[in-house]
Amino acid sequence: MDYMQPDAFDTASSQNAGQAAGVGSADLENMSLNVTGPLVKVDDPPKFELESYIANYTGRTRFNRLFLIGTCSTYLSVEALKAAVAEAKSGRDVTRYERAVRALAEVTPNDPEAIPDTNWADRMKKSVKAETDRLEHELRGYKNNLIKESIRMGNEDLGQHYSQIGDLSSASKAFQRMRDFCTTPTHIASMLLKIINLSIERGDWLNVQSNVIRLRNLQSKQEEQAKNQPKMSAALGLSQLHSGSYLDAANSFLGTDPSLGDSYNEVLTSNDVAVYGGLCALASMDRNDLQRRVLDNNSFRNFLELEPQIRRAISFFCNSKFRPCLEILEAYQADYLLDVHLQRHVHTLYSRIRTKSIQQYLLPYSRVTLESMTKMFAPAASALPTNTTSPFVQELIGLIQDGTLDARIDLEKNVLVTNQVHLRKEVQESIINNLEEYTREAHLRVLRANIIQAGLEVRADDRKPSREERKPHDDRGKASEGGLWNVFSRASGV
16 A cells, blocks of 8 residues: 655645655545545555444535545445445535546446436535525625624524535635624634534644634633533644644543543544544653553543554553554554545554654663564564665664664674663762762862861951051961961861
């Protein structure tokens, strides 16, 4: 399967990379998703059953997920695209229907469902135009009557209508116009949630974060805040995931309350929270944090029970059983590559988890044979010679060159030697330096005490002495010179 590099949001450069790799490209405007680069072709069959999988979702995300699976999976392409055509035809978005039919025609040109139903499309366009005119006319009437609640509801109905027909830009403007006509915190919270959901579908992740912050700072009833908290955490986690902030995304998903249930199925499910949160935590947290904040987290444990493979993978990693952990992730890779939010991050997340596993494996050792490391991290290539042409050795060389591993490879002995820090030597040098500093300070303190005891301490005088007073003082200074030398000699041991 081909991967897309997931570190850029530049559409043009991503499309060029897709053409070079020989994979299809997705248009953000057409897909209504944050997928701006080449899609990944997945040849392996996924572990989920398509009908039961898609039944967990509602709203526009059902079509988005079906269309992504149909265009990426060679195993489920026909089934998913047929389901996408049926889903689009049950709605009012003619553009989505036409796009799904074209995609199905590319896969199975002779299928009856691959022929566009022009009569339905014409009827739906007329119906959509009539409904749009009616809602806009009603809104103008509400504005003339100057009734805030009616104007708010009119904008809400118009925004939902635009969202259903796929005009997401107009829907966003309609929802934003509701701001000036919201009279209660409940109305404001409902408006912000609609804007958040619409921004997620549009892929406007900065707008998602800003509106989540507004929703959190909203002064509303405690029970309403508790109801919205899981949705806020999940939405914020999605925006941080797409921004590449995997540690922040893990923290947001780990903080999602289990009461989310199936209340946010128009965006994601509890299973998605477990997968997204578990993979982000594996890629960004050390073993202590994984044990304490993930496995021992009573709240997040409810999500992990829905995806036991994620819990097992994290448990294996915490117990230093890296091979079973990586095998579990490889087994479910096809599923994650067919996820609409996770696809473009799978390669980065898996690479980080693998690098962390290698680092943890090398931690207790000063030198490790390349053969044992190959058996642990590249069993399929264990029969190959461990030389510079081996893919695993090349991977180790890359990690050493970019500073990830502080080690060197001895190809003559086929071992990897880590640059161990001599902690005992550092401790001994630190103790010797502390003793020398203490001895020096004690010597200076004894010297000062003897000077004060002999009355030889020099003090500042407020007035300038006269010439007559200065002469006897100079004589006393010469006379006491020998006494000062004796005191200094006794203090310094000379």
